[in-house]
Amino acid sequence: MKWILFFSILWIVTSASSQNNAIVSGEKLTYTASYNMSGILTNIAEITMETSTVKTSKATLLRLKCTAATYTKWDNLFKIRDLYESYVAFNALTPYLYKRDVNEGKYSKFMQYTFNPKTNTVKSIQRKKNKQELTKNLIIKPGTKDIVTALYNIRLFDYKNMPVGTRKSFVILFDNKENHAKITYLGKETISTALGSKLCYKLAVGSQNDVLKGGSNSNLLWLTADENKIIVYGKFNIPVGNGELKIKSATGLKH
Template sequence: MKTKRKPRRSNRNVRDAVISSLLFLLAFGWISPKVQAQSTENAFLAGERLTYGAYYHWHLLWVNAGEVIFTTDTIKHNKNKQWHFLATGKTFKAYDLFYTVRDTFESRVNFVDFAPDYFIRKVNHGKSSTLHEYAFNSDENKISSYIKREDAKPFRDELIWKPSTADMLSTVYAFRNYNFEQLKKGKQVNFRMLVDNKTEDLYFRYEGQEQVKTRNGRKFNCHHVVIKLLGGDFFPDGEHMDVWFTADQNRIPIKVETKIVVGSVNAILTDLEHIKYPLTSEIK
């Protein structure tokens, strides 16, 4: 009796998994802003700008493949003040010869209670493109979605807005308000996130404080968090994303690392502008 062979991963699919992880592991699989007992002060200001280098590690080889930039601002929408978050990712020109990525994540949330209002995700990998757009209706507890994948017909849907659910990008900022100091090492916290037109229940585990050194030689005291992500063809099952946040009032992600089946990927802070508090976590 013949056994079925497991389908081989194409080079294109492997590259897609690698570069997607490199450029947006900072905005994919993170933490719900409705995790309770958080700081009453936001850890960031309008005008903050964080830049990350995206690195792929395979055997002994490190490849600097791209860059991710996060910016924060405030706007008026329907006469209401909102936070406006933007994350853009791109491969460098040298890597574009192998595979080009130009991605954008954009989110609007209520300025006071951080409730999500709108989220759009534009993904352009090689010759393929995908658009995800979500509008949150707090009065009816519903989420209206619009999805367009390459040449497929647009897809519209209406989802029930489950409690404590937010979009990918706003969770990045909301989690920075989390009071890690109140957690004991090994503490597990559940969270909920909207991913690809579905609400997913996940968790993170606190691993205490550690020192982290960046590739430009700076060293920080950090809170280490291990996150449960969704499994798939390229991500192994279980907890496979590690994030280190500065152990100060800014709680800036210094380093993000995750394992994939063809190695590991890292996003490491390279530059920061207009942060709110003194960077007391840095070790001189």
């Protein structure tokens, strides 16, 4: 199950070229992740998404931090402690630095991408268990994003004026490979959440690899139909099973 839980949730994402009018520093979203165990959806882990401001000598960036941790009672069965984070420009969430530090059971992996948007290149560093580093220089397509940046970019689309059935394709750099995926806007739907009853934009997600299965309507996201457009509910179907993502709390929102 290495990285399956967190990556499967994160895979339900997209990218956009719109300007950021939804996400600010100081936002915190907390979710419960459940997985189908013997036919029963069981709460296994907590997912947290946080934003903060980071100042460097050259720029002020927005830090997008995503963490996943199994609840303590599941640690003996399969302990997850994952960190995914990206440092981006405030206006269009253009990525400059991405880090991934995964620890799941006996599996661990660290990767870092340094993006150069002007040249469409990425310096990739992979750190192995013996601390040896493997460096690669990659050429990427314009607009390619890391998985965290893409996850936040989904909130920049103008769903209010988007016709039902509209499809968007996108590219995510993961494990040094560009992965092609798409979303389809299915319209509005009101659902019950921990934040109350919410009118939402409903999205179907598909990919060109085997991370998701069962067709796009088996992998769904619900975003609040307001100016914040936060993810409040998700359903995913992957080769080893299926699960859900439900919001627990949301603070520091812009609107």
